[in-house]
Each structure stands twice: as structure tokens, then as C-alpha cells.
Amino acid sequence: xxxxxxxxxxxxxxxxxxxxxGLRSSPIAAVILTGGDVDxxxxxxxxxxRQAFTVLATSRVHRVLDxxxxxxxLDRSIVTRQMIxxxxxxxxxxxxxxxxxxxxxxxxxxxxxxxxxEQPGTIPALEESDQTVGAVVSDGQSTMYYVPSCAAMTSGLxxxxxxxxxxxxxxxxxxxxEMIRAGxxxxxxQRMGHMSVSGSxxxxxxxxxxxxxxxxxxxxNNSNPILLDDSPERAEVAAAGWEVAYDGMELTL
Amino acid sequence: xxxxxxxxxxxxxxxxxxxxxGLRSSPIAAVILTGGDVDxxxxxxxxxxRQAFTVLATSRVHRVLDxxxxxxxLDRSIVTRQMIxxxxxxxxxxxxxxxxxxxxxxxxxxxxxxxxxEQPGTIPALEESDQTVGAVVSDGQSTMYYVPSCAAMTSGLxxxxxxxxxxxxxxxxxxxxEMIRAGxxxxxxQRMGHMSVSGSxxxxxxxxxxxxxxxxxxxxNNSNPILLDDSPERAEVAAAGWEVAYDGMELTL
Numbered sequence: 001x002x003x004x005x006x007x008x009x010x011x012x013x014x015x016x017x018x019x020x021x022g023l024r025s026s027p028i029a030a031v032i033l034t035g036g037d038v039d040x041x042x043x044x045x046x047x048x049x050r051q052a053f054t055v056l057a058t059s060r061v062h063r064v065l066d067x068x069x070x071x072x073x074l075d076r077s078i079v080t081r082q083m084i085x086x087x088x089x090x091x092x093x094x095x096x097x098x099x100x101x102x103x104x105x106x107x108x109x110x111x112x113x114x115x116x117x118e119q120p121g122t123i124p125a126l127e128e129s130d131q132t133v134g135a136v137v138s139d140g141q142s143t144m145y146y147v148p149s150c151a152a153m154t155s156g157l158x159x160x161x162x163x164x165x166x167x168x169x170x171x172x173x174x175x176x177x178e179m180i181r182a183g184x185x186x187x188x189x190q191r192m193g194h195m196s197v198s199g200s201x202x203x204x205x206x207x208x209x210x211x212x213x214x215x216x217x218x219x220x221n222n223s224n225p226i227l228l229d230d231s232p233e234r235a236e237v238a239a240a241g242w243e244v245a246y247d248g249m250e251l252t253l
Numbered sequence: 254x255x256x257x258x259x260x261x262x263x264x265x266x267x268x269x270x271x272x273x274x275g276l277r278s279s280p281i282a283a284v285i286l287t288g289g290d291v292d293x294x295x296x297x298x299x300x301x302x303r304q305a306f307t308v309l310a311t312s313r314v315h316r317v318l319d320x321x322x323x324x325x326x327l328d329r330s331i332v333t334r335q336m337i338x339x340x341x342x343x344x345x346x347x348x349x350x351x352x353x354x355x356x357x358x359x360x361x362x363x364x365x366x367x368x369x370x371e372q373p374g375t376i377p378a379l380e381e382s383d384q385t386v387g388a389v390v391s392d393g394q395s396t397m398y399y400v401p402s403c404a405a406m407t408s409g410l411x412x413x414x415x416x417x418x419x420x421x422x423x424x425x426x427x428x429x430x431e432m433i434r435a436g437x438x439x440x441x442x443q444r445m446g447h448m449s450v451s452g453s454x455x456x457x458x459x460x461x462x463x464x465x466x467x468x469x470x471x472x473x474n475n476s477n478p479i480l481l482d483d484s485p486e487r488a489e490v491a492a493a494g495w496e497v498a499y500d501g502m503e504l505t506l
Contacts, residue, residue, distance in 0.1 A: 069321060
């Protein structure tokens with residue numbers, strides 16, 4: 001969770017809006033949602049009004065959209081809302097009905113309810129369910145994992161990611177209490193549903209031995225020193241073989 | 254209405270996010286909403302999470318926010334939602350309780366229901382109510398009108414704007430059918446709740462004789478040729494004494 005919606009996330013999620021046919025086309029054929037929090041779904045509001053694409057998400061996340069009438073701006077006769085069952089590979093179809101050649105599979109990762117659905121005064125439980133998910137996208141040859149929010153590395157998740165060609169992973173905070181220590185917020189990373197990058201139970205440590213070829217941190221809070229090119233923390237992630245995502249990043253597998 | 258949310262609108266609405274005290278402050282003390290459509294309210298989602306400010310709007314527009322749980326990301330214990338009655342001057346209070354010295358008054362203008370609340374298959378009626386409003390902001394000496402969406406110039410609105418020091422006004426389309434003619438959409442400006450800039454019943458004509466000192470068009474659709482610095486239409490609005498709003502525009506009265 002960031003103090004303001006992570007616009008980079010939204011832009012990555014929505015790809016580059018550039019007409020490739022006609023006056024107002026865009027190359028976006030599908031949007032995969034990995035949760036119902038603002039940073040995952042608010043970008044949909046920049047894709048209105050009459051662009052055909054498919055929104056792929058779990059039933060839990062679709063319910064979040066259904067419960068917010070503002071998302072009706074995505075005209076249901078133009079924008080298809082497709083439910084995905086966890087762990088079931090789902091072929092991504094183009095708006096004209098042709099196969100895209102891509103398959104997406106969503107899988108549960110430890111996370112919490114979206115911030116705006118938290119009950120005031122209670123600390124939301126971390127759960128592994130269809131409310132916070134990772135996505136694996138494959139063209140049958142190459143495979144990419146996308147896990148922008150994750151509260152803990154489970155043995156199941158480690159097994160899943162082992163030997164992957166590329167993994168984008170939650171890089172929200174460097175240390176769990178950095179926002180508290182900086183005086184910019186009262187919450188730990190765990191409270192927000194994120195594991196930290198550093199530390200013995202952090203992301204760098206958790207990926208050791210998983211043999212993931214490209215490891216890329218994203219969803220990075222503005223308190224995280226890895227955002228600074230010249231910080232010791234950036235040097236540490238680089239030395240551990242990690243990249244830090246940036247605006248306009250493209251990946252070829 | 255634009256094909257995608259008018260980001261310039263959102264940015265103007267939310268001013269410049271620049272810390273002026275502490276680590277995460279912003280100079281935004283209040284947000285005035287002039288309607289419930291996406292381009293008017295989606296910017297609120299970039300102002301989360303723990304910034305104190307006041308959202309000023311009519312009860313009708315507040316109901317739109319209430320009906321969308323995603324806006325609960327604006328923590329009600331931090332962000333005050335203040336109801337404004339039409340035509341009643343409302344002092345704008347700073348988050349710390351001090352007076353800002355500014356007063357805002359909202360007034361009804363002809364408009365329609367937000368796009369995402371339209372009933373499928375029906376053409377929404379234009380009405381002059383608390384769903385689409387203009388705002389007048391005053392410091393007791395200078396006064397600025399802000400009318401980003403308006404379907405028609407009524408005699409009441411003309412009387413209100415007469416002799417104003419500055420008016421920002423709906424500049425969505427140049428001609429009512431330009432989107433249809435360009436093949437980029439099936440709707441006229443009137444269908445979308447906007448009067449056009451040109452023509453005998455257009456904005457330029459409607460302001461003739463009103464003696465408004467600074468007249469500034471904003472909320473401009475990307476089909477409107479006044480966006481091009483070198484277009485004949487831009488020359489025409491300039492010759493008529495109008496300015497075209499741009500990113501980062503500042504106004505001193």
C-alpha cells in the first residue's frame with residue numbers, strides 16, 4: 001500500500017495507450033486484476049468509455065467492482081468481465097474473439113482485505129484466498145509471474161516460483177517499520193499486507209535458492225531506499241541479482 | 254465527457270502535490286466537486302490515505318461517493334465530507350480548523366446524471382439541479398467562477414456570470430456533432446450534457462456582452478480543434494478574448 005495510488009502500477013497495468021488502428025484504438029486486449037485495492041483497480045477508470053477489452057479477475061475482486069457503481073463506466077456491452085477460478089489456466093481472448101495465445105493463471109498469496117473495506121478499529125487478518133492473488137502469464141513457451149502484493153513467502157509459493165524465467169514481486173518496503181521510523185505513517189508493512197525486501201524473512205532471503213532467472217521488484221513505496229539509484233540498499237538488491245522496475249520497462253523472455 | 258478521464262482536470266482539481274511541511278504534507282486544504290462523473294471524482298483516489306482535507310459537494314454528489322465504497326479510502330476520521338446547499342455561501346475551513354478566507358458557493362447548471370448512472374437504453378434528461386453545478390470561489394475581494402460542465406446558457410446563469418473577473422467554462426466540443434463526424438463516438442455534445450464552443454447557441458456567442466474579464470475554456474475533449482495552437486478555431490477563440498486552459502496554468506486576480 002502506498003500513500004498515494006502507485007501511478008506506475010496503473011500505467012504498467014494498462015500498458016501504453018497508443019492508437020494502433022483507427023482514431024482511438026489501444027493495444028490493450030485484457031486487464032488482469034490481482035486484488036481489489038485502489039492501486040489495482042483505479043486504473044480501470046482511465047480505460048473508459050468505449051474500448052473493448054476483458055477484465056480478468058477472481059469472483060471476490062469482481063464483486064468489489066460490482067459493489068462500486070463508478071466502474072459501470074466500463075460499459076458491460078463493450079467491456080467483458082470474466083471470472084477466473086484460482087489455479088485454473090484461463091486462455092486470454094482478444095476482443096474480436098480470437099485467441100491471444102496467452103494463458104493466465106491466478107493463484108492465492110497471503111494478503112489482506114482492501115484498505116477501504118477494512119472494519120474500523122480492527123486489524124484485518126492475513127489470509128491466502130482469492131482476495132490477493134499472483135498471476136502467471138504464459139504463451140506456452142515463456143512464463144512470467146506477477147506478484148505485486150504478498151504478505152509472506154509460503155512453501156507453496158516458493159515451490160511455484162522455483163526455476164521461473166521471470167518474477168515481478170512486491171517491493172513495497174525495505175524494512176517492516178520504515179514508515180513508522182520515518183514518521184510518515186503508523187503502519188508496519190505486515191499490517192499493510194506486505195513482506196519486506198530485506199531481513200531474514202524478507203524477499204531477498206526468501207528467493208535464495210529458488211533459481212529464478214529475472215527477479216524484479218515493483219509496487220515500491222516512496223519510503224523504500226531502493227528507489228534511489230545510489231543507495232546502499234539499491235546496491236544490495238543489485239548484488240543479490242534483483243532489478244528494480246521503472247516507468248516504461250519492457251521485458252523480453 | 255471525454256473518452257478517457259480528463260487527467261488535466263483531475264490535476265487542476267487537486268492542485269500541485271508538493272510537501273510544504275513535514276515529509277508528506279500537501280497544500281490541498283479542500284476539494285470542491287462540481288459533479289459525480291468520473292472526471293470530477295476519480296482524482297480523489299490519488300489523495301488517499303492520511304491527508305486531512307475537506308470534500309465540499311452537494312448532497313447529491315456526496316451520495317455518489319457514499320454509494321461507492323472505494324471512496325472510503327478517504328478515511329472519514331481524517332477527510333471531512335461537507336455538504337453544501339445550493340446558492341448558500343460556504344466558508345472553506347482549513348484542516349486545522351482555521352478559516353481559509355475563501356468562500357465557495359455552488360449553483361445548479363443544466364446537466365445530466367453521471368454516465369455510469371445512466372439507465373441503459375434511455376437518454377438522460379437535462380436538468381438544472383444539484384447533480385451538475387458551477388462553483389464560485391471568493392476571498393471577499395476577487396471572485397472566480399468554475400463551470401466545467403454545462404449543457405446550456407440560461408438567463409439565470411448569464412446574469413450570474415455578468416461582469417465576473419474570471420470564468421473557467423466547459424469547452425468540451427467545438428461543434429455538437431464533431432465526435433460523430435470524426436467517427437470516434439455516437440454521441441452529440443448535448444447528449445453528453447455539454448454546450449458547444451462555436452455556433453449561434455455556443456459558448457462564445459453566449460458570453461458576448463456579459464463583460465467577463467478573463468474567460469478560460471477547460472474540460473476540452475481531444476476532438477476539439479482549439480487544443481491545437483495553430484488551428485483556425487484556436488485563433489477564433491483568441492480573437493473572441495478567450496484563453497484555453499493548459500497544464501500548470503496559474504491565475505492571479
